[in-house]
Amino acid sequence: xxxxxxxxxxxxxxxxxxxxxxxxxxxxxxxxxxxxxxxxxxxxxxxxxxxxxxxxxxxxxxxxxxxxxxxxxxxxxxxxxxxxxxxxxxxxxxxxxxxxxxxxxxxxxxxxxxxxxxxxxxxxxxxxxxxxxxxxxxxxxxxxxxxxxxxxxxxxxxxxxxxxxxxxxxxxxxxxxxxxxxxxxxxxxxxxxxxxxxxxxxxxxxxxxxxxxxxxxxxxxxxxxxxxxxxxxxxxxxxxxxxxxxxxxxxxxxxxxxxxxxxxxxxxxxxxx
DNA sequence: ACGCCTACCTGCTTGC
DNA sequence: TGCAAGCAGGTAGGCG
Numbered sequence: 363x364x365x366x367x368x369x370x371x372x373x374x375x376x377x378x379x380x381x382x383x384x385x386x387x388x389x390x391x392x393x394x395x396x397x398x399x400x401x402x403x404x405x406x407x408x409x410x411x412x413x414x415x416x417x418x419x420x421x422x423x424x425x426x427x428x429x430x431x432x433x434x435x436x437x438x439x440x441x442x443x444x445x446x447x448x449x450x451x452x453x454x455x456x457x458x459x460x461x462x463x464x465x466x467x468x469x470x471x472x473x474x475x476x477x478x479x480x481x482x483x484x485x486x487x488x489x490x491x492x493x494x495x496x497x498x499x500x501x502x503x504x505x506x507x508x509x510x511x512x513x514x515x516x517x518x519x520x521x522x523x524x525x526x527x528x529x530x531x532x533x534x535x536x537x538x539x540x541x542x543x544x545x546x547x548x549x550x551x552x553x554x555x556x557x558x559x560x561x562x563x564x565x566x567x568x569x570x571x572x573x574x575x576x577x578x579x580x581x582x583x584x585x586x587x588x589x590x591x592x593x594x595x596x597x598x599x600x601x602x603x604x605x606x607x608x609x610x611x612x613x614x615x616x617x618x619x620x621x622x623x624x625x626x627x628x629x630x631x632x633x634x635x
Numbered sequence: 636a637c638g639c640c641t642a643c644c645t646g647c648t649t650g651c
Numbered sequence: 652t653g654c655a656a657g658c659a660g661g662t663a664g665g666c667g
Contacts, residue, residue: 363660394643421661438661440645455645474644476661527637536662544660593647593659631639633660 364437366508366541367584367604368595369418372443375598377416379445380425380468384412387461395457395472397480407431407481408460420504420540424491430484432491434500438476440594444469473594505539508577509585518574522562530558530630533577542577544633545590545611550577552610555620558628558635583607 364372385408390401398404408427415426423435423443435443448465458470458479470477482491482500490499505521506513521539525532532538533547542550551558553576556569565573588602589595592612595602609619612634614627628635 365661436661438643439659472644473646474659476644478662525636531638534661634658 363439363543363545363592364441364589364595365421365543365546365584366418366581367546367587368589368597368602369421369423369437369541370585371588371597371602372437373416373418373423376423376425376443376445376468379466379598380413380416382413383466384463385409385427385460386463389459389461390457392457392472392475394475395470395477395479397478404479404481408433419501419507420536421543430486432482432484434478434480434482434491435470436478437472438474438478440473441477442471442594442596444471444598503537505535505537507540508542508581515571515574519567519570522565522570522573525562527562528559528630529556529562529573530633530635532562534631534633539577541581544635545592545608546577546580546584548611548635549580549608552620553580558630 388401388405388408390396390404393399393401396404411427411429411431413425414428417424417426421436425433425435427433435441445466445468448461448467453469453471455471455473456469457472457475457477460468462468470479480500482493483495484490485492485495488499491501492499506517525538529551530547533542533550534544550573554569554572556565556573584590584604587604587607588597590604590608591601592605610625613625615624617623618625
């Protein structure tokens, strides 16, 4: 399940492979992977452009292209990206291929077909990625990046206190905080010794500080370990190792590393917790 | 604004 | 053994 650390790892792996490469063609085998469902229009818009940068915002990859446009790629649950030579063995789960002028291909593989690829232009006025000039930015409603040095415990407190909900659904809400998914929400809450059902507004200042610190610590360690290779996640340059460090996620029944009692699973908003 | 539901998808596991 | 139900979960969109 690619969350912030997994997407960050993929961005870092792809960057040296893609920057400078020219797009020569587009193949689409499942048009619904494209936000517009229009593979022909995408090909028309992309061919001839060069990759200038590869980055990440929340759980999406952002591939900056020449001419002030950018591709966003959301991997959702089972999306994977690989750079291979054009003749590499075919795969029934590849949904989109960007053919590169140097004979390589960027392949988007996605078993469950939830992933989405979008093409946006950079608004010269605001610098935002938009569908059309003057429109709202794609990330206008996305919350702050938890690992951004400019994001402080003060910001976190202010956001927490303005919300009425419970901690777990709040951490998963991308407009509250960017990039946290089910794995790292559970890990951060456990590390901060806060119950997932606890109302966000009920936290004391020291609880808020602990949660802020643990969210960032868990995410930073996961980035350093190239993410958690669970189920379908792998990066272009290989698996991560964070799965070996997870304390509670998918560990129902195991003894709690803190108190030794069995870890219990509850369901919250149709998600295991 | 919040919580809850369903839809989108497929592969794997579980239970009868 | 075979088959169906259950489960995994990010996000959009709808409803109350």
